[in-house]
Amino acid sequence: MAIRDRLSGNEVVAIAMKQINPDVVAAFPITPSTEIPQYFSQFVSNGVVNTEFVPVESEHSAMSACIGAEAAGARTMTATSSNGMSLMWEMLYIASAMKLPIVMSLVNRAVSGPLNIHNDHSDSMGARDSGWIQIYGENNQEAYDNVIQAIRIAEHKDVLLPVMNCYDGFITSHAVENVELIEDEKVKTFVGEYNPEDYLLNTANPIAMGPLDMPAFQFEHKRQQAESMKDAKKVILEVAEDFYKLTGRKYGLFEEYMMEDAEVAVVVLNSTAGTAKFVINKLREQGIKAGLVKIRVYRPFPVEEIINALSKCKAVAVMDKADSLNAAGGPVFTDITSAFYGKISGVKVINYIYGLGGRDVKTNDIEKVFNDLLELKDGKEMPVYNYLGVRE
């Protein structure tokens, strides 16, 4: 029987890590992800896991140690947020290029400056092209479910890429919600043993990792890395199917909410989806055909699938909780509109930058977006690149 409990997002992710019982966890504290290494080091101190916990002196060293550990043949996990991941930056690219299936929970927080500890997605959005798989979760349950699935996805032989388990700082990480935990034994069976093919500690077959590449080889290596990201999509769906059989909870590349007949829709990531669903329910009562696409897998980006989901809409708002500061539009908006190009026409797509630095996103903000979309649908001219809830 699954275990029902009331836990915060960080607590439930730490419990998932306890159940996974990785070989190595190396981490450095940063708000709002700090609780994860705190809870986890207590598990280590209490002997309920047999993980080697490495309390490093910086996030750069955290990711470096994770790379060393994973290359050595150890299942390795970590957690961070915001500037912590900024400091890891160099190593993010090296981890993915070395094809190391590290799983990191990224508790989304605004990147400095100015210094701000609250939620937006500027941290993970900045790293969207670092070669990491990025999976986003709306609430505590999804953060838990995703981190468990991430192990299987990352370590699959057709993938071997690191995975970022992203969820919103404070809103998800610190809020206590009802969650359904899987029994320890079932998690253990689901993630299985980690048995890498090549690793540093295999004395029967020593290996050199992390070479200097000249122009004669670098391109082929990057090309192979790109192929792994393409292959990941299939694996993510296979793992989701197994997870559904285990728990009855269904996951895909994204979630469609009231999209069958939606004329106006918003595209969001993470916790804003909950607020948007509440607004959509209200609008539906008024006979407005509103819907939602909540992206779960942002890297690899589900190009075909997402435009299919949006193709019958008349007007769509892509909501970005990070600004690209490029005078053109946010990152998710750019990806969605690129996906549309040359394939679907007649769907009007606009962009809202919202919630930066933890600015609260209320139901009336989402209502405003839908009202704008209804006017856009009826022919009103609107700018493409918009800001929501900011004092101009």
Place this chain on the structure above:
Amino acid sequence: MAYNLKEAMKKPERLAGGHKMCAGCGAPVAVRAVLRGLKPEDHAVICSATGCLEVCTFMYPQTAWEDSFIHTAFENAGATLSGVEAAYNALKRKDKVKDEIKFIAFGGDGGTYDIGLQSLSGAMERGHDMVYVCYDNGAYMNTGIQRSSATPKYADTTTSPSGDVIPGKQQFRKDLTLIMANHHLPYVAQTAPFGNFKDITEKAEKAIYTKGPSFINVLAPCPRGWRYDTPDLINVIKLAIDTCFWPLYEIENGKCTITYKPKEKKPVAEFLKAQGRFKHLFKSGNEKFIEDIQSEVDKRWEELQRLEG
């Protein structure tokens, strides 16, 4: 067993020939001497910071390393290898790894004294069972001889050039060996490859087989940066030692022992004169700069002798 060069040289090479390091470079000589400190039957995982050593020994698809080897970046050999060592502890507990494996990191002075100092300090403080070896050539040689905090005062480098107004680097060297000693590690040593390599290989062996974190600082001259003729490598090292510019010592569980005391301490000018990077100091009127270096060398040598007690 007492050290014997013939016996030591019979050990299988763990850094294969054919790598791309320059003729007359101290680094591969130092690395091979350090690796001879390993028992032939023991396995090792070697980690290198980005630098000459890494790019010249592991250019895809070739590697000169007989043991498992990992390079990730410039400033993090300490952290990278601490992750490998953590993995070893975890997998050994689970009986997934059965062999004895030793962990050795190599970094130049750039990757160790400067950009990698935090990562090194963290790894040593956490007590990982590993040896960190700095091959100190006193500048960022891989990028073209820029100054580092290990560059001697008045050396001419590409970012501390000697000019009409400023006579080369303006600061004395950072004393990293003593900084590491003050981490209260079980074993810290300063050495160099010369003679029959007894000093370096014995210190390496001690470091490798001392439980816990150890640090060894090895003087590894660079013919391009120091501007000496490549056959003069060992002579230049010998002058660094005999002038007490680079004293040889070890600190074992807090006890300092100077492992070589020159019978006659030579003037530092002899060491400087052997190198093109100090050429400007020998112009008339610049004697005061050499005196300045001499008095610092004397001061540090006296301090070290006091430390030995």
